[in-house]
Every structure is written in structure tokens, then in C-alpha cells.
Amino acid sequence: MARVGGNGKGAATLNVGIVGLGGGASDMIPAFVQHPHIKLTAAADIDPGQLEKFHSEFHGETYQSAEALCASPNVDAVYIATPNQFHTAHALLALERG
Numbered sequence: 833m834a835r836v837g838g839n840g841k842g843a844a845t846l847n848v849g850i851v852g853l854g855g856g857a858s859d860m861i862p863a864f865v866q867h868p869h870i871k872l873t874a875a876a877d878i879d880p881g882q883l884e885k886f887h888s889e890f891h892g893e894t895y896q897s898a899e900a901l902c903a904s905p906n907v908d909a910v911y912i913a914t915p916n917q918f919h920t921a922h923a924l925l926a927l928e929r930g
């Protein structure tokens with residue numbers, strides 16, 4: 833993952849990647865979209881239909897695994913919205929990638 837970048841005017845943009853595009857992500861996406869310093873840059877899901885929907889709405893990168901998303905240089909922070917049993921593994925992946 834990348835480090836948070838500034839624009840030289842004191843306002844940094846946080847590039848957020850979402851892992852898991854189900855109900856939990858749907859609840860949070862409007863808040864991300866409205867935030868002036870957050871950009872939704874990527875999403876990962878095992879469901880290709882969810883990835884297509886994300887890409888058509890947000891034009892972000894799409895990945896079939898959390899691991900691949902965490903390797904993107906265009907992701908500063910990861911929002912984990914997979915089923916509960918995956919949270920530890922996905923959080924550790926994100927931490928390992930910084």
C-alpha cells in the first residue's frame with residue numbers, strides 16, 4: 833500500500849480500498865463518497881458481479897482477493913467488510929502491507 837499523499841496545500845487525500853462489497857460496505861460507501869479527503873480507489877470481492885458494480889459506479893481498481901488489493905500502490909487504508917471470520921486474516925494482510 834502507499835503512504836498518504838498531500839496536495840501541497842495541507843489537505844491530504846486518503847485513498848481507501850474496500851474488501852467485501854456486501855451490506856456492510858453499502859452502509860459505509862456514502863460516507864466515504866461524501867468525505868472531501870477520501871477517494872475510493874479500489875475494491876476486492878470474490879463475487880465478480882460486485883466488482884463490476886463497483887467499477888461502473890466508482891471507476892476504481894478491482895481485485896478478487898484482499899491480498900491483491902493490499903498490494904496496490906493506490907490504496908492507503910483498507911476498510912474490511914468481509915464476513916466476520918475473515919477479519920483477522922484481512923486485517924493482518926493490510927498491516928503487513930503497511
Ligand SMILES: NC(=O)c1ccc[n+]([C@@H]2O[C@H](COP(=O)([O-])OP(=O)(O)OC[C@H]3O[C@@H](n4cnc5c(N)ncnc54)[C@H](O)[C@@H]3O)[C@@H](O)[C@H]2O)c1
Nearest residue numbers: 852853854855856857859876877878879882913914915916
Ligand atoms: N449488513 C450490514 O448492514 C452491516 C452493517 C455494518 C457492519 N456490517 C459488517 O460487515 C461485515 C460483512 O457483513 P455483510 O452483511 O456486509 O455481509 P455480506 O455477505 O452482505 O457481504 C460480504 C461480502 O464479502 C465478500 N466476501 C466473502 N468472502 C470474501 C473474501 N474472502 N475476500 C473478499 N470478499 C469476500 C462477499 O462476496 C460479499 O460481497 C460483517 O462484519 C458485518 O458485521 C454489516
